[in-house]
Amino acid sequence: MSGAFLEHVNVTVSDPEATAQRLKDWFGWEVRWKGDSLGGGITYHIGNETSYIAAYNPPKETAAMPGESYGIRGGLNHIAVVVDDLDATEALIKAGGYDTKNHADYEPGHRFYFDDDDGIEFEVVSYAE
Known part of the structure; x- marks a missing residue:
């Protein structure tokens, strides 16, 4: 490694x-x-x-470009952050008025996504049991 x-x-x-x-x-x-x-x-x-x-x-x-970044070479697709307590972190984000989406359980963890004020997509993931 x-x-x-x-x-x-x-x-x-x-x-x-x-x-x-x-x-x-x-x-x-x-x-x-x-x-x-x-x-x-x-x-x-x-x-x-x-x-x-x-x-x-x-x-x-500056102005944001219309559309999403996945089709743009060099575009930022999302920023992933690992947390210990997914539910508590989601509660903090929702309390700030943000909508969460794309919840999923997958091997080896659990995740959701949300967009911040500038349209940056964050993935929040937990590998805790």
């Missing part, structure tokens, strides 16, 4: 501070760093000691 691991995913969002707060609320993560970034934008790194999501906002307004 390789010693390689995924450190971070960088996504463009409308409000990095609000995205950071939601990720803290949903998954118990912390802001590891925040500051100026590419081209005068701002980025928040939200995660734990080994991995994080970089929530980037460019210096000028």
